[in-house]
Amino acid sequence: MEKNDNWKGVFESIFGRKEIVSATLTEIEFIRNKIAHNRKATQSDINIIKSSYTKILNTIGEEKFNSLVLTHISYQY
Incomplete structure (x- = not known):
């Protein structure tokens, strides 16, 4: 996730601030x-x-968070 190509290509648009996500993980x-x-x-x-x-x-916002959760759940079943 922290590799620049992964971060820029996928995760930056979701999480925004790399240092917060990295520290939290x-x-x-x-x-x-x-x-x-x-x-x-x-x-x-x-x-x-x-x-x-x-x-x-708080980093990504409740609406976006819930959307990601629902998307993930639908892929599981």
Whole structure:
């Protein structure tokens, strides 16, 4: 995602500010890995995820966020 060709070609139009998205994903990477290896998330982990959700939501806007979620859900089923 952070490679310039990926960022410019796809993600910049969605997220706008690369540094916010990059920092937020870095914050939640440890939690993602923990869960992927069947370890339980702590309340602190949940608080970090909620904060990250809010950052991304505020960065791209609620309408665009919801649109992306709905698009992804429709591809799943």
